[in-house]
Amino acid sequence: MKQYKNAVVMKNLEIIWIATAIVLTNATQLRLSSLPVGPGEVMLFVWILFVIIRLGILKYHLLTPIFQVNFCFWIVAFTSLILGFVIAELMDVTSPSFPHDLFSFIFALLFSTSCSISEVFSKKPQRIISYVISGTILLLFIIFCFPSLLPFFAPWYGGIRFTGWSKNPNQLALLLSMIPFTALHLLNTSRSFVTKTWYFWLIVFCFVIGSATQSDALIISWAVGFGIIVFLVIFGALQNVLVSQNFTYLLKRVYQQIIGLILILISIISIKFVYQNIYLASADVYDKGGQGSDRVTLWANGIAALAHSPLFGLGPGSHSGENGPFLDFEAHNTFIDWGASSGIVGLTAYITLLAWVAWSAWRKGFVVLFAAVISLAAFSSFHYVLRHPIFWFYLLAIATLSTQSSKTTYASAHLTKKRQKTYIKDEYSTICVE
Template sequence: MRTRPIRFDWLLPTLAGVSVALTLLTGSRGDAGVGVGEIGLAVCILIGLLRSLGRPVRMERRFLAMPHVLLIYGIFIMLPLTVVHFYAETPGSSMRDWLAYMLSFLFVFSLHQSKADLSLAGKFFLLALTGILVYQYFNGGISSWYSSRFTAGAKNPNQLALYCICGGVVAAASFKKKWVTGIFVGILFLFGLQSRSDAFAAMALAVGFGFVVAYVVPRRLLVPLGLPLLLGGAALSVMYIGPLLDLVDVEWSGADEGGGRMTLYKNGLLAWLSSIHSFLIGNGAGSFSGLLGPFGKSEAHNTPIDMLTIGGVLGLVFYIFPLKFMLDAYRERRLLLFSFIIGMVVFSLFHFVARQPVWWFALLCAAFFLRRHSINGAI
């Protein structure tokens, strides 16, 4: 009698989902900046690559796959730039940051290449994240709070807010039953509010507004109406950029990091514009803004500006993927997923996200869901 071989297809998705959730606990990392979650991600990479041995590289016909683009960029563009600037002692350059990027890029590449079930990974991520949030809220003690702001064990409340918005994307992509998705979205929203993050509030407004507009406005009218509004808003911003920045600076002066954010934005842009090669291809991995001037070893806390300093104009390729998946979701009338990806993009304007595994994991889950539901694009 022949026995069926034991399959462990559940192992990689389970470990991946739980590991991504555990990377939230940045306050529990060791001196080297590595915690249980990061170790789990490294194990996932090893398992995924071993499972991929002998398989042809999975490239989609119509588009390059997101994991391949990230990996190619990280190895062939970001690495040489980082090495040059690190040994030239450019202030803010960091090989450690490059390793953090590669952890994320290799992680999503290994999941994609090994054909891991990302729907299952998303479910385990949400279960693990919910467990962490509940435990940290009631039993985490002082390490789970930043003054009156809930962090769930992270060093920064905005990291919790990032996990809550990415969790919304994963929930919209992982469950067939809407009421299950609604439960997880509601839980994440409540914990996100406890972070008291201005970025989370902006994200929540963007999600709600995006959903209402997409639901009410017919598809045939969204682009004709949306493009003039976008261009008009951009024109007004250019015309009144000075007063607007002054107004925003005043409004933010009492908020967390409010008084310094405009300075960080300005000095990040100055670092980007410091040379022609920085303008085109950036300075490699690191943090190049600062409160006292450009190259002050600080992030701008704005992903587009930080990516310009890191990768120049070419670095904005990172935004191709969320924008593409957002349009794909709208085209297929997956309005909750569409609106949560809008929320991710809005949140990224207030916090640097490109180095975070949860950001790329959420986008990979969204792409997996969209492709599985007959989107004519690719991961």
């Protein structure tokens, strides 16, 4: 009994540790000016070591589909990055930011792999996400409304954009990007009215704080995600109302075609509207050390860099520029920046990873999580997010939630030890214990 209580305490501490570390990775104002990492990254590194040591001692690891897909992605990614670096060396266009990006990718590899093999992350993703989004909104609400309580933060960027504890409002936007979707998913799966109310207000406050960042990427990604949710909800409602009636088979088919044509028309109008807004927003610049240029130009020059080595890219680093490629500027677009670094091979792996997570959510009927993946992809079209632990946390958390059914969430605690092992084996396909 004592061992069981100690194990429960350790798991609770690990959950709190992970959630705190994720939140603090966004608190870039807490970093020392001479260091590229802060307390959040240090805490994550300690947790990674803990996972590795526990894996070696207990011989316990989950060979889940998430681990397998993540592992395959990184195998392809680093193969492309290494070959791209060799090509860049031969062409004498190696990026000066190569060491920074390489370190970031290695850290992302270690963190994402630790998440995919962690027992706590695999079995308690709801609690970890709840702590992350609750702690984030609560602290940001205090900074937003009562900045004098935390005077060591400079919460406003240029006096007009809310940046919280981050140095740049776009960094804060990444942290906020998935909170409405994950909170809405937890709201839908919760049984407690109090809990549902809590998640509702988290969503409301997140919208308020997110709007204050004035991040076009954040607003567009939210619009895309919630637009998909509304679209799918309306589609389902129309099907239930019109198709479930006692019509003949032919009339049902006619109504289905009408519904499809109406939704296609709405989609075309919506896509045109989103495209126009994206094009207008593209003129805004994501500042990087005072560098400023038209984002469209950065995209074009990033694509030009990719064209020099289309298959494997040019290795880690920034390959775009204001006046041409190879000037150590980011394109501020994950698809272009990652493509320039890892080529079509790496870009295909990235798109496949997103598609797999989206399909996992769609297959289980989690519309909100499906929309969250699309929204995250939309956000990544304006910023280079693959190097950030927050991106991998959100993506793997969504993937983990998508592999869990309502039975996993609510009934696993009632299974006997033997039945629970059998259930986990069915859920994850392969598990290695002892």
